[in-house]
Amino acid sequence: MSSIDSLPPLREVIATHGLSARKSLGQNFLLDLNLTAKIARQAGDLPGMDVLEVGPGPGGLTRGLLAEGARRVLAVEKDARCLPALAEIAAAYPERLEVVEGDALEVDALARLSPPIAICANLPYNVGTELLVRWLTPDTWPPVWQTLTLMFQREVAERIVARPGSKAYGRLAVLAQWRCDVRIAMHLPPEAFTPPPKVSSAVVHLRALPEPRFEADPKVLERVVAAAFNQRRKMLRASLKGLAPDIETHLEAVGISPTERAERVSVEGFCALARRLG
CATH class of the missing domain: 3.40.50.150 (Vaccinia Virus protein VP39)
Structure with missing residues (x-):
């Protein structure tokens, strides 16, 4: 040395x-x-x-x-x-x-x-x-x-x-x-x-980066991601139900299956969901 x-x-x-x-x-x-x-x-x-x-x-x-x-x-x-x-x-x-x-x-x-x-x-x-x-x-x-x-x-x-x-x-x-x-x-x-x-x-x-890769409200995105991964083995329709009573509708609207699990959703997917919920 x-x-x-x-x-x-x-x-x-x-x-x-x-x-x-x-x-x-x-x-x-x-x-x-x-x-x-x-x-x-x-x-x-x-x-x-x-x-x-x-x-x-x-x-x-x-x-x-x-x-x-x-x-x-x-x-x-x-x-x-x-x-x-x-x-x-x-x-x-x-x-x-x-x-x-x-x-x-x-x-x-x-x-x-x-x-x-x-x-x-x-x-x-x-x-x-x-x-x-x-x-x-x-x-x-x-x-x-x-x-x-x-x-x-x-x-x-x-x-x-x-x-x-x-x-x-x-x-x-x-x-x-x-x-x-x-x-x-x-x-x-x-x-x-x-x-x-x-x-x-x-x-x-x-x-x-000069700006985030995808548009999303930071606080909404943090809530969505925290809820999704807090119970990562559950389907999203279960782990995210506390964010909106009609969460399945929101998931389907942004192209995410309600039966999907958090670990398979891309950053872009989470941002799309955050925009929808925001």
Whole structure:
């Protein structure tokens, strides 16, 4: 593992500051700086961008983002133990790293950045999905961010890119693919992390589209998709009956069989139904 900057290797940083990963915070640290730089490159043309990072930990990905030329990085970290290590990185990259201590679910971090903005993070496993849904469902579209480059458990990553008809296809796939181009950019084995998680991981790249692929009211679409996949083994006429008493009529009107199941309905189909119900 060669270094990407003049700072100490991450194992040394972790030992110096006593940064053992905490399961309660969903922490698994990436120590290979060449790997973190590779992840950073997936985020786009960093020299012209501000970047939001959530859960930097000892700063492996933070250093990758800065070494790859990010204009500015705003790192939100809940674990106060990591702040001294991050302060050392800030000193090595003057005026390019700002660290905010806090919970990413409560901090309005994007308001502190200037467009163009990328979000790039090895997300803590326990909040990753909730953060993704928030970023995919802002009040206005296009969002303030251009790209999301996010580490997830492989199972979650596969749900984001899943196609209709597959077992992984569900709410995350519809919300992501309605408004973004999505792809899995990298796969990472458990041994890439310290401590090694019990599952493999993957980096998902999402690029925001200028406008959604199909017209639909976001809040109506979210209600339809949530109801459909909340009881995914049921036929749609049963899982969606709470949305409208004559749901079968609405389904047939947009070309969806009332006996179909949610996992076989395309993003376009859900949007057509949302327009009808809206």
